[in-house]
Amino acid sequence: MSKPLWIKHATQLATLATKQEGPRSKEAMSELGLIEDGSLWIENGIIQAVGTTKDIEKQYEKRLTEAEVYDAKGLLVTPGLVDPHTHVVYGGSREREFEMRLEGATYMEIMNEGGGIHATARMTREATEEELIEQTSKRLDSFLQHGVTTVEGKSGYGMDLETELKQLRVMKKLQKEHAIDLVSTFMGAHAVPFEYKGKEDEFVTYLIDEMLPLVAREKLAEFNDVFCEKGVYTPAQSERILEAGKTYGLIPKIHADEIEPYGGAELAAKVGAISAEHLLKVSEEGMIKMAEGNVIACLLPATALYLREEAAKGRKMIDAGVPVAISTDCNPGSSPTTSMPLVMNLACISMRLTPAEALTAATYNAACAINRQQVIGSLEVGKLADIVVWKVSDYRELQYLFGVNHVKAVWKKGVQVVNQE
Ligand code: NIG
Ligand code: FE
Numbered sequence: 001m002s003k004p005l006w007i008k009h010a011t012q013l014a015t016l017a018t019k020q021e022g023p024r025s026k027e028a029m030s031e032l033g034l035i036e037d038g039s040l041w042i043e044n045g046i047i048q049a050v051g052t053t054k055d056i057e058k059q060y061e062k063r064l065t066e067a068e069v070y071d072a073k074g075l076l077v078t079p080g081l082v083d084p085h086t087h088v089v090y091g092g093s094r095e096r097e098f099e100m101r102l103e104g105a106t107y108m109e110i111m112n113e114g115g116g117i118h119a120t121a122r123m124t125r126e127a128t129e130e131e132l133i134e135q136t137s138k139r140l141d142s143f144l145q146h147g148v149t150t151v152e153g154k155s156g157y158g159m160d161l162e163t164e165l166k167q168l169r170v171m172k173k174l175q176k177e178h179a180i181d182l183v184s185t186f187m188g189a190h191a192v193p194f195e196y197k198g199k200e201d202e203f204v205t206y207l208i209d210e211m212l213p214l215v216a217r218e219k220l221a222e223f224n225d226v227f228c229e230k231g232v233y234t235p236a237q238s239e240r241i242l243e244a245g246k247t248y249g250l251i252p253k254i255h256a257d258e259i260e261p262y263g264g265a266e267l268a269a270k271v272g273a274i275s276a277e278h279l280l281k282v283s284e285e286g287m288i289k290m291a292e293g294n295v296i297a298c299l300l301p302a303t304a305l306y307l308r309e310e311a312a313k314g315r316k317m318i319d320a321g322v323p324v325a326i327s328t329d330c331n332p333g334s335s336p337t338t339s340m341p342l343v344m345n346l347a348c349i350s351m352r353l354t355p356a357e358a359l360t361a362a363t364y365n366a367a368c369a370i371n372r373q374q375v376i377g378s379l380e381v382g383k384l385a386d387i388v389v390w391k392v393s394d395y396r397e398l399q400y401l402f403g404v405n406h407v408k409a410v411w412k413k414g415v416q417v418v419n420q421e
Contacts, residue, residue, distance in 0.1 A: 006040070009037055016363050023369075030357060037054070046384065050379055076393055080386030081149065081340040082372070083151045083327050083340055087332075088330050089157070108259060116191075143180060156190025161211055164215070165215070165218070169220065201237065212224075216248035223253050229262055230262050235264065235266075254276045254277065276298065277300065279317075280309055290322045294323065298369050302339075307334055312351060386413065388410050
């Protein structure tokens with residue numbers, strides 16, 4: 001048995017603990033459960049006690065000298081950040097497309113000409129499993145360096161059976177080998193493969209009959225996602241895919257209303273999706289339906305910035321009662337970043353979330369978006385000791401001093417994985 005870990009004297013300990021279960025909306029998004037001069041007592045990777053340093057000194061009076069001590073005086077301590085939406089497993093890169101967009105081409109034009117998702121699909125098909133593991137592992141290291149301790153990852157750069165399974169198996173292996181926790185989503189309907197252009201329904205049938213059963217049999221994913229967008233999959237096709245996934249126990253997610261309003265948010269509520277993603281062009285009706293159905297809006301302000309689009313209406317969604325989470329959308333086309341701290345900055349700057357809401361969106365609500373709120377997302381007794389110490393003393397500084405990595409130390413399940421001076 002390893003020594004207990006005692007993190008003490010945190011100037012501000014943002015526990016994110018509240019009584020409310022499930023995703024937080026409205027005022028609950030501002031409840032950070034702040035403790036001044038806070039302490040955490042950790043054993044076997046699990047949080048055993050949370051309180052003021054005085055509380056912990058009293059509770060563990062007889063065992064204080066047993067512990068390995070980390071003094072967080074002058075520092076902010078939060079739960080490990082959670083990234084609930086990434087496309088982290090991919091081959092190659094697309095810097096030429098970045099230039100092309102600056103020269104005036106649009107994201108959809110590039111994709112329709114065989115670039116974009118199709119280009120990455122070609123490079124991912126060519127890559128071996130070992131190459132994908134090596135490249136993805138480096139990105140996961142970078143996530144840890146930015147204070148992220150759990151990452152969702154999607155397939156979708158194959159759109160053929162072999163490559164989809166390859167991507168998901170890479171995630172399964174990395175879940176075992178890498179310190180970070182990875183949560184898998186099947187996204188075979190990420191684009192329409194060229195050979196199925198104009199025959200989308202046929203591909204949907206193929207995906208349902210041939211791909212989903214194998215994904216389920218090997219237990220390769222927990223979630224099922226689809227790019228519901230004009231020129232990609234219609235709401236009706238998306239519904240077929242998501243309903244079929246449900247019969248295998250896969251929880252629906254939807255890339256919705258990113259480029260045009262297309263009924264994606266409405267569909268998310270209809271099929272009982274755990275979250276709808278992007279939502280730059282969500283309709284009023286869609287927003288109301290999401291609030292009623294408690295569907296989490298997973299917003300991706302770095303993607304909007306990178307595509308030079310106006311960000312999603314995060315402020316309006318929170319005010320309308322939609323629970324909001326945020327994510328990097330880490331992918332080689334529309335958001336090649338692993339920086340959740342930057343995403344928190346942008347959530348404030350471009351979507352007008354408050355610093356407190358942005359922190360909730362990147363921790364507790366993000367955990368809810370991947371159905372992990374029972375074990376991560378807040379610092380509470382019984383939860384995993386996924387913890388970040390930041391080189392600032394107040395949570396507002398995290399969002400205020402922007403574009404900077406403030407991470408000082410990270411623990412994953414009680415093991416220190418980042419230590420920066
Ligand atoms: O979430 N919108 C679709 N999918 C990704 C982009 C993937 C890519 O361009 O490679 C997204 O932004
Ligand atoms: Fe995405």
